[in-house]
Amino acid sequence: MGLAWQQGPLASGTIGHFLTAQPLPPRLLFAEPLRRRMRVRFADRWIADSEDVVLLHEPGRYPVAYFPLEAIGAGVLTAEERTTEHRDLGRTDWYTVTAGDREATRAAWQHSALTDVTAVLAGRVAFAWRAMDAFYEEDERIVGHAADAYHRIDIRATSRHLVVRADNRGVADTHRPVVLYESGFAPRWYVPREDVDESVLNPVDGQTFCPYKGLASYYSVGERTRAAWSYVDAWPEVAKVRNLVSFEADKLEIHLDGNRMHPEPGQAVVAHGVDRGLDPGEILHRATV
Incomplete structure (x- = not known):
């Protein structure tokens, strides 16, 4: 579940509510330092490695890890002509990821028109989970999506x-x-x-x-x-x-x-976002490099 997915406190379908006199905005994004070393593996290479990762919690999505540009290997990112518009974060620029003789299009993105409110994501890039070979915290592979400290x-x-x-x-x-x-x-x-x-x-x-x-x-x-x-x-x-x-x-x-017993709120699992895809085959390589 986590903070912003399924029926978490910041999810659109939450079953709880904040005890405030004024209504909160219908969508709230939450960003925080991950405080863990995180690495990205692609084409048998480490293409990103940082202890300064920011985790973004967005309603209806699993948490997404954003790496500082200086933590990404030289020549890994190639800007594409494609841009999209994020409903909360504005213009999003997309990148092809290249390492060795492999490349993956639309495999990374950066929000390039951030405001003072969202500046914590400035100069940071996120990688599409399925497009990469693996994500790690220290030497252990993390499968599915970035670990959510609010999931228990x-x-x-x-x-x-x-x-x-x-x-x-x-x-x-x-x-x-x-x-x-x-x-x-x-x-x-x-x-x-x-x-x-x-x-x-x-x-x-x-x-x-x-x-x-x-x-x-x-x-x-x-x-x-x-x-x-x-x-x-x-x-x-x-x-x-x-x-x-x-x-x-x-x-x-x-x-x-x-x-x-009858079905209760929260009993049905909400489908995940397409770029947070979960592949059962990943489980077979959970602990391998």
Whole structure:
């Protein structure tokens, strides 16, 4: 989720509100120093390396890292004729990124008509995530998008009674579910496979990738497509839900302590922006140079 995406405090679909007498502007951008060394890899070369990165949080987007021009290798950026207009930051100039015998068009950009209010981004360039080979913090690869310090996951074991049914058939029945609380989302309930009738779970093609949890695999239950999912090989940081199964309350009948559960605000995942694309294949090279 983070600060400005999904239902975060600065997102357009936030479920909270600031306690102020005057209404806030409909769009708020937030920039802050990352305070981490960040590097960019392209064509087997380090093309950017800086401890002076600024992170921009923009409503409806994942956070974007902006590097000072002096931290980018010589000859890496070639200005293109293409310019676009950012609704808040004005004119945006685009660059081709070149290293060795490779080049990527529309792979970096700079806002060139900033005001005093937005001057923190002056002289800084951002790289399109998918166009680069990899981004690193120190020697560890960061997949998906720049790390968001405002995204948090808490996982709690509980003895509450969770029952899942489909067409009057039992799908899951447990007194040991695990609940995952994630910034900006409604709670997600996970069930140990021993308490699931796996004969009703039919694997379906297509996985999704979460930078904080890993790859999610999906299952149909009867005619209900993608009604359940599991992080079969969840990141170590969320190992408590590894290989457990969670279910969609809008597709199945789910009861918690006898009370029917219904989809809550924040339950649906909002699609990411095109230049913040997430590629499941990145997970295979998470820790490699």
